[in-house]
Amino acid sequence: MVRQVLLGDEALALGAVHAGLSAAYSYPGTPASEIMEFLIRLAKKEGGFKATWSVNEKVAYEEALGASFAGKRAMVSFKHVGLNVAADPFMNSAMTGANGGLVVVSADDPGMHSSQNEQDSRFYAQFARVLCLEPADHQECYDLARRAFDLSEATGLPVLIRLVTRLSHSRSSVETGEPRPQNPLRTGDWKDWTLLPVNARRRFRLLIDRQAELLRLAEALPANALILNDKDRSLGVIASGIAANYFREAAAKEESAPSFLKVSSFPLPEKLVRALVGHVETVLVLEDGYPLIEKELQGFFGVPGKRVVGRTSGAVPASGELNPDIVRTALGLAPLPSRAPSGVPLAGRPPQLCVGCPHADTFKALNEARAAYPGTSVFSDIGCYTLGALPPYNAIQSCVCMGASVGMARGASDVGVRPAVAVIGDSTFAHSGMTPLLGAADANADMTLIILDNATVAMTGGQPTYGSGERLLRIVEALGVPKEHLRTIEPLPKNHGKNVQVMKEEFEYRGLSVIVAVRECVQEQRKRRS
Amino acid sequence: MKQDIILAGVGGQGILSIAYVIDNAALADGLQFKQAEVHGMAQRGGAVQSHLRLSSGRIWSDLIPKGEADMILSVEPLEALRYFDQMRPAGIVVTSSTPYRNIPDYPDLDRVLGEVAKAGGSVIVDSEKLAKEAGTIKAQNIVMLGAASRFLILKEESLRTVVETLFKPRGAAVVEANLRAFDLGRKAAGAA
Numbered sequence: 001m002v003r004q005v006l007l008g009d010e011a012l013a014l015g016a017v018h019a020g021l022s023a024a025y026s027y028p029g030t031p032a033s034e035i036m037e038f039l040i041r042l043a044k045k046e047g048g049f050k051a052t053w054s055v056n057e058k059v060a061y062e063e064a065l066g067a068s069f070a071g072k073r074a075m076v077s078f079k080h081v082g083l084n085v086a087a088d089p090f091m092n093s094a095m096t097g098a099n100g101g102l103v104v105v106s107a108d109d110p111g112m113h114s115s116q117n118e119q120d121s122r123f124y125a126q127f128a129r130v131l132c133l134e135p136a137d138h139q140e141c142y143d144l145a146r147r148a149f150d151l152s153e154a155t156g157l158p159v160l161i162r163l164v165t166r167l168s169h170s171r172s173s174v175e176t177g178e179p180r181p182q183n184p185l186r187t188g189d190w191k192d193w194t195l196l197p198v199n200a201r202r203r204f205r206l207l208i209d210r211q212a213e214l215l216r217l218a219e220a221l222p223a224n225a226l227i228l229n230d231k232d233r234s235l236g237v238i239a240s241g242i243a244a245n246y247f248r249e250a251a252a253k254e255e256s257a258p259s260f261l262k263v264s265s266f267p268l269p270e271k272l273v274r275a276l277v278g279h280v281e282t283v284l285v286l287e288d289g290y291p292l293i294e295k296e297l298q299g300f301f302g303v304p305g306k307r308v309v310g311r312t313s314g315a316v317p318a319s320g321e322l323n324p325d326i327v328r329t330a331l332g333l334a335p336l337p338s339r340a341p342s343g344v345p346l347a348g349r350p351p352q353l354c355v356g357c358p359h360a361d362t363f364k365a366l367n368e369a370r371a372a373y374p375g376t377s378v379f380s381d382i383g384c385y386t387l388g389a390l391p392p393y394n395a396i397q398s399c400v401c402m403g404a405s406v407g408m409a410r411g412a413s414d415v416g417v418r419p420a421v422a423v424i425g426d427s428t429f430a431h432s433g434m435t436p437l438l439g440a441a442d443a444n445a446d447m448t449l450i451i452l453d454n455a456t457v458a459m460t461g462g463q464p465t466y467g468s469g470e471r472l473l474r475i476v477e478a479l480g481v482p483k484e485h486l487r488t489i490e491p492l493p494k495n496h497g498k499n500v501q502v503m504k505e506e507f508e509y510r511g512l513s514v515i516v517a518v519r520e521c522v523q524e525q526r527k528r529r530s
Numbered sequence: 531m532k533q534d535i536i537l538a539g540v541g542g543q544g545i546l547s548i549a550y551v552i553d554n555a556a557l558a559d560g561l562q563f564k565q566a567e568v569h570g571m572a573q574r575g576g577a578v579q580s581h582l583r584l585s586s587g588r589i590w591s592d593l594i595p596k597g598e599a600d601m602i603l604s605v606e607p608l609e610a611l612r613y614f615d616q617m618r619p620a621g622i623v624v625t626s627s628t629p630y631r632n633i634p635d636y637p638d639l640d641r642v643l644g645e646v647a648k649a650g651g652s653v654i655v656d657s658e659k660l661a662k663e664a665g666t667i668k669a670q671n672i673v674m675l676g677a678a679s680r681f682l683i684l685k686e687e688s689l690r691t692v693v694e695t696l697f698k699p700r701g702a703a704v705v706e707a708n709l710r711a712f713d714l715g716r717k718a719a720g721a722a
Contacts, residue, residue, distance in 0.1 A: 004552050030569055111567070170566040170592040171549070173557050242592070249591035324595035336597030339619050340612035344645045347635040349540065349609075351576035384574065461569070 002176050008167035008170055009034035009107070011138045011174045013077075015145030016103060017042060019181040022072035023050040025060035027431065028460035029079030030114035031168035036077060037461070049182070055466050056402070057082035061089040061104070068093075068102040068158075071186030073149050077105035079119050081304035085402065087124070087433070090158070095195055095203045097156040101149035107163040110288045111321030114165075114380075114459075116399065119317065120289035122225040122240075122266055125160040128524070131214050132160045132266040133221070136279035138172040140223055140264065146177070150260075151217060155210060164288050165243050166321065213265050223264035226272050228279050232256055237282030238273065240262060243286035246327035254333070258284075258516040268296060275297040277306060284330060285310035290321045296380035302405060316317055352387060358419050358454055359385045359518035362490035362499075363395035368449065373419060377414070379405040381433075383425040384521075385452055386457045396423055403432025406449060410440045413447040419507035427457040430467035434479060440512055441480030448506045449514045451476070454521040462524050469518070485513035490517065513517035531561075532585040533683045534594040536613045540630045541578045544671030549580050550696060551675060554704065556584050575632055584683060587624070594649045603678045605657065605671050606630045614649070622627035623649045624678045626657035626670060628668055653719050655678055660714040664705040666704070669711035676715025685699035686716070 006014065013035045013183060016024065039051035050067075054060035057078045067074035076086070076243065083090060083106045090104065105120035125132030133148055137139045141163070148159040191199055216480035232418035236259040239247045244262040251257035262267065264482040277283055277297070285294040294310035298301060309315035315330050316322070353360050363385075370376055380386060380396035381404060388395040398408060405422035406429075413420035424433050429451050439446060453472055457463040467475050476486055485506060489499045497519075534679045535552070536646040549565050567580040572644035584621045603624050610625035617623075617666045623646055630720050646652050655677045657670035664673070672693060679689050693712055697705045 003557065004719055107587045122670050153695055166566055166592055170564055172564045172589075172592075173562075245592065248639060249595060251588060260595075267689050298567055323593050328595065337619055338615050338618045339595030339649070341615040342645050344611055344641055346607075346612055347608065347633050347637060347708060348577075349577040351541065351574040352632070354575065387574065411537045529618070 003173045004176060005171060006138060006174050007034050007171050008135070008163060009136055009140045009169070010038040010110040011141035012135070012145045012161065012163065013038040013042075014174070014176060015142035016075045016149070017049065018177060019101070019146040019149040020073050020180045020182045021049050021075055022074045022100070022182045023064065024077070025054045025063045026077045027054055027060055027082060028081050028457045028463040031109060031163070031165040031280045032077050032079045032082070032105065032198065033460045033463070034152070035105060043510070053085050053463050057085040058089060061086035061093075065089055065093055065096075065104060068098045068100045069188045071100045071188070073101040073184050075103045075105065077107070078169045079115065080119050081110040081115060081117065081401065082105050082106070083121055086338045090124065091128050092195060093158050094130050094207060095200055096193045097123060097203070098152050098158050099186070100183050101152040102144065102158040103152060104158050104160045105163065106160060106166050107165070108289060111149070116401065118289070120292060121160065121162045122289065124291050125162070125266055126292075126516060129211060130157050130160060131218060132162055133223075133224070134162045134264050135167065136241050136244045136262065136264060136265070137167070140169065140172070142174050144264070147221070150198045155214060155217065157207075157210070157457055162241070164242055166288075169268070178424040179297060211267070215270060218265035218267050219269040219271055221265040221269070221454040223262070224269050224272055226275060227260045228276070230256065232258070233280050235282050235284060236276045237274060237284045237286060239286040240264075241288060243288050243322050243327070246322055246324045247286055247331070249324045250331055250333055257332070263293065267331065268293060277303060278360060282307040282309065283296055284315060286316065286322065286327060286330065287311070299358065333431040340451045350390065353384065354391070354522050356522045357384070358491045358521070359388060359452055360393070361493060361496070362389045362450065362452060362517045363393040365496055365503060367393065367492065368500045369375045369397050369507060371401075372379065372417070372504070373507065375480045376417065376419060376421070377412070379422045380402045381405040381424040381428045383428055385423060385425055396435065402428055403436060404439065406433045406436035407527060408443045409447045410436060413445050418446070419505070421450065422447065423452065424467045426453040426455065426472055427452060427465040429472070430465060433477065434467075437476070437481070444511045446510050447504075447512060451514060451516045453516050453518045454524075456521045457526045458521045458523060462521070462527065472516060476516070479513045481512055483510065485509060487513070488516045488517070488518055490519055491517045532583070532587070533601065533681055534599045534603045535582040535603055536594065536599045537543070537580040538609040538613055538614055538719055539574050539578060539604050540609065543575070543605045543630065544587070544668075545578055545580055545605060547696060548671050548675045549582055551689055551692045552582055552584075552682070552684065554692040554695070555684045558688045559684055560646050561586060561683070562589050564589045564592045573587055574588055579609075579611060579613060601646070601681060603674060605674050607639070607646060608636065610646055611642060622681060623652040624681065625652070627631055628656065628658040628670065629653050643677045655715060656669065657715070660718060664714055665707035665710035668669065669708050672711040673688065673715035674707045676712035678718035679712070680719045
């Protein structure tokens with residue numbers, strides 16, 4: 001047995017490789033990026049499997065699905081909101097089923113460290129009616145990744161693994177096992193995979209019929225653990241995934257700990273839940289995310305004779321990431337003695353654009369160019385440039401989801417906003433900005449799209465981008481943007497006046513224009529030179 | 531035997547390299563460890579911290595409970611103050627005295643250092659000066675690691691070995707400079 005120092009993300013990735021992975025796909029997004037980073041490094045070093053950054057999460061999912069159709073083990077990973085993008089193939093893959101093992105990894109971000117919401121991926125598994133596993137520590141990341149492939153092949157369905165930021169980005173040592181060989185090619189049955197209504201109805205009945213088996217498999221997962229306290233029946237705790245660690249951290253310091261159920265699988269292991277709830281008077285539910293377990297226990301009418309408390313009751317804050325201190329409080333334990341906070345007022349240090357960042361120069365020019373149009377808004381998107389919403393730039397007024405800026409500018413233009421301006425990065429444009437621009441070009445919508453081409457996916461650590469440089473210009477032109485209104489600028493302080501002029505001209509033009517601001521990310525430039 | 535450490539600094543100051551060295555030294559010394567770190571948006575010039583837990587027994591939480599941190603190891607003095615209330619009352623602070631001023635309202639430096647000095651057993655090291663002396667201004671994080679090494683429950687030799695491994699791909703000169711930085715930091719902490 002080998003022990004290795006790994007991030008939670010990396011432990012999961014290695015577990016998948018050792019389970020006989022043939023192909024993995026992803027799109028960068030915190031906190032999931034390190035899964036694919038690790039797989040690409042390993043594939044380069046040892047070979048034997050494909051590891052690819054895809055154009056977006058939907059594409060990544062479909063690529064993995066194709067590999068599964070061919071009988072091979074495939075994995076797709078992304079951040080939680082990536083599963084929204086991939087929701088269509090995800091939901092329908094529960095209908096087609098998986099041929100080779102298909103594992104979907106969705107890394108949630110409770111507390112929104114780097115995200116626009118804290119949606120809980122466990123609901124997606126429930127929605128699609130497939131198994132969901134939730135590891136609590138690094139060893140489980142490795143072990144459950146292996147187990148997920150077995151479960152996927154045993155049920156003929158995709159299996160979702162839910163991670164959270166705190167585990168994705170925590171490092172510890174992991175004991176690894178022997179790798180097993182990959183599957184041979186063995187294509188799926190077309191009647192299962194062609195979701196015409198006649199096939200889809202049959203597949204859906206089959207999916208419903210399998211639910212009892214999924215429950216049995218979820219209940220049998222060894223990572224679930226029930227510890228009953230026979231002396232004190234007042235309180236029992238149900239904790240899912242990483243929340244179990246915070247409970248055990250607190251409990252380890254006490255002489256007598258409440259009865260405890262650690263949940264690592266969904267559908268909820270019903271027998272274990274019944275055993276715990278039957279044993280105690282009050283049940284405290286700890287889950288890092290939405291109150292899924294808590295609400296399932298409560299239903300409309302509650303559990304007769306029992307109190308169920310958690311995020312909904314107020315015993316745990318309704319939003320935000322859990323931590324050992326919140327859990328101590330929820331357990332009714334006094335805070336540990338600690339040092340008084342420092343007396344010096346602590347100036348905040350929010351994240352900011354790097355010194356010399358090309359986006360900063362683009363925002364300065366943009367602010368000056370639109371000063372002539374008071375009250376206008378700039379729609380923006382997901383990336384480093386979202387920091388342009390903060391001082392000193394205050395240059396953008398929206399950030400919703402990947403690619404939203406383009407469609408939103410079009411909609412605002414349709415109802416009379418002049419000028420309607422959108423700002424998007426090169427990778428986000430490739431991900432979800434091309435399709436709305438195709439529609440806007442067809443209508444010659446009166447709007448200006450500024451594409452920030454820094455030749456990388458910068459925010460997540462510099463992954464490759466699909467639409468940059470000459471290729472990006474050719475794509476924009478091919479989508480139907482007239483050549484005379486496809487302008488390029490180089491965002492540098494010395495070009496400020498010129499760049500303001502280009503923006504003003506295009507804001508005045510009554511039709512569709514695209515300005516591409518071309519300059520490499522300073523972080524990537526530094527990496528390339530060192 | 532356990533030690534809970536909060537690593538603090540500003541994104542880009544090399545906190546994760548310090549964490550890498552301590553993690554791998556812990557593995558070599560046969561200790562359990564968990565280390566929670568920050569990636570993504572927060573890394574862009576913002577305040578960053580990493581919770582690093584070492585123990586001879588099982589570690590449950592990836593995060594250090596409030597009041598359990600035994601040490602704050604900071605590459606920047608203002609950032610050291612940010613986590614004071616996470617420490618146990620007898621916790622120690624090992625920090626650089628070199629400010630990283632990328633915000634308009636950075637407080638008076640003497641007041642910041644005075645506040646650190648008030649904490650019993652605090653060690654303040656001029657990491658900028660020592661890193662330059664070692665041969666590379668970039669090694670301030672390793673200077674601070676060296677300073678903290680006096681108080682860590684890890685073997686000095688294990689830490690130095692991982693420093694070597696970490697910088698080996700960048701050539702012998704970089705390895706030498708970082709080992710010098712480690713030793714200078716360790717010496718400075720001894721004199722403090």
